[in-house]
Amino acid sequence: VRLDLIIGALVVFQIVMLAGLLVQHRRRRRAEESLRENEAALRSSYEEAHVLARKVLTAQEVERTRLARDLHDDLSQGIAALSLDIQGLKGRQGTFQDESAQAALASLHEGIVSVARNVRALAHDLHPGRLQNGALSVALASHCHEVQRRNGLTVAFSANEDVGSLSPETSVNLYRIAQEALRNACRHAGARRAAVSLIRRNGAVELAIEDDGRGFDLPGTRRSLAGLGLVSIEERVRFLNGTANIETAPGAGTKVRVSVPAG
Amino acid sequence: METPAPTVVVVEDDSATLKALGRVLKALGFDAALYSSTQEFLASLPQTTPICLLLDAHVKGTPGLDLQHQVAALGSSLPIIVMSALDDLDVRADAVRMGCVGYFDKTSNVDELRKLISSVHHPATDRKQGD
Numbered sequence: 349v350r351l352d353l354i355i356g357a358l359v360v361f362q363i364v365m366l367a368g369l370l371v372q373h374r375r376r377r378r379a380e381e382s383l384r385e386n387e388a389a390l391r392s393s394y395e396e397a398h399v400l401a402r403k404v405l406t407a408q409e410v411e412r413t414r415l416a417r418d419l420h421d422d423l424s425q426g427i428a429a430l431s432l433d434i435q436g437l438k439g440r441q442g443t444f445q446d447e448s449a450q451a452a453l454a455s456l457h458e459g460i461v462s463v464a465r466n467v468r469a470l471a472h473d474l475h476p477g478r479l480q481n482g483a484l485s486v487a488l489a490s491h492c493h494e495v496q497r498r499n500g501l502t503v504a505f506s507a508n509e510d511v512g513s514l515s516p517e518t519s520v521n522l523y524r525i526a527q528e529a530l531r532n533a534c535r536h537a538g539a540r541r542a543a544v545s546l547i548r549r550n551g552a553v554e555l556a557i558e559d560d561g562r563g564f565d566l567p568g569t570r571r572s573l574a575g576l577g578l579v580s581i582e583e584r585v586r587f588l589n590g591t592a593n594i595e596t597a598p599g600a601g602t603k604v605r606v607s608v609p610a611g
Numbered sequence: 612m613e614t615p616a617p618t619v620v621v622v623e624d625d626s627a628t629l630k631a632l633g634r635v636l637k638a639l640g641f642d643a644a645l646y647s648s649t650q651e652f653l654a655s656l657p658q659t660t661p662i663c664l665l666l667d668a669h670v671k672g673t674p675g676l677d678l679q680h681q682v683a684a685l686g687s688s689l690p691i692i693v694m695s696a697l698d699d700l701d702v703r704a705d706a707v708r709m710g711c712v713g714y715f716d717k718t719s720n721v722d723e724l725r726k727l728i729s730s731v732h733h734p735a736t737d738r739k740q741g742d
Contacts, residue, residue, distance in 0.1 A: 421669070425625040429627035429630075429631045435635060436634040439639075461718050
């Protein structure tokens with residue numbers, strides 16, 4: 349009887365152990381499934397974030413082009429008409445020939461010319477006409493010249509002769525990357541010198557922007573809102589299926605190197 | 612008998628700018644023939660003998676810089692001065708490449724315009740050609 353009791357107890361114990369293992373196995377399987385689902389959801393939201401970023405960049409470009417066209421077609425035409433009218437008044441006989449009237453008209457014209465210059469710079473920043481033809485190196489050379497003129501930063505530009513023609517998509521995104529890097533060099537880094545180079549080799553286009561500014565803490569900037577410019581650079585590179593390398597540290601300047609398939 | 616003022620043709624699709632250019636040209640001593648489209652101008656070309664054409668680079672219809680070919684195709688060697696509201700280096704470069712005789716930034720001093728027109732207007736030669 350005692351042996352029977354021991355065997356019975358062992359059988360019950362085994363059954364309980366088996367049931368416990370079964371429950372544990374089920375829980376583990378559910379946990380694994382949940383982990384897989386979370387991973388898939390994370391991957392999907394990561395993909396969605398990139399698709400969204402791509403759509404935002406494209407929409408931004410379309411909007412910038414429209415604004416540049418409106419500035420040109422409407423605002424600058426209106427300014428030109430005003431400028432011509434003021435000059436027409438300067439030549440008109442009668443009280444318009446008084447010294448004070450002539451001085452006032454000359455001052456008005458100077459003001460109009462200054463407004464026209466600002467509108468022109470804004471339109472150029474929004475969308476340089478040359479990019480429509482895929483002439484990236486010409487547009488970049490012109491932008492470097494303009495940055496130097498406006499900000500007093502010495503900007504050297506070089507490009508090899510074989511850069512050739514690129515797709516509007518590649519051109520505009522590389523142009524925006526250079527624009528963003530130079531904007532950072534002027535606004536935040538207090539740089540005195542910068543260099544932009546564009547090289548085509550082995551089926552890829554390499555763009556590099558270097559400055560001698562104060563540099564920054566890369567991981568910290570990535571985490572903060574101030575790092576939106578970096579995000580924009582990296583998203584544009586991802587959009588072009590390329591690679592980006594940013595080297596910087598406080599006091600050490602900044603080097604942005606980008607390589608994308610030539611297309 | 613008083614010599615009639617030489618005619619300058621203006622093709623510009625912005626009506627305010629077109630009228631302002633008309634007033635400026637009159638003040639500079641020219642007759643202005645104003646057209647708001649390239650088609651309108653091309654239709655009138657065989658009947659007019661202007662000394663030059665002031666052409667907006669971004670005029671709607673035939674793009675400004677393509678018009679030169681059409682003018683030449685009509686047998687005219689009319690000098691063309693291209694204008695733009697934005698002092699655009701691209702337009703300047705294209706204008707030179709297309710053989711236009713000058714470029715006028717519409718916000719710059721009209722003395723520049725007077726000089727450009729004078730550079731293509733040679734009264735004695737023009738009169739001979741008109742005879």
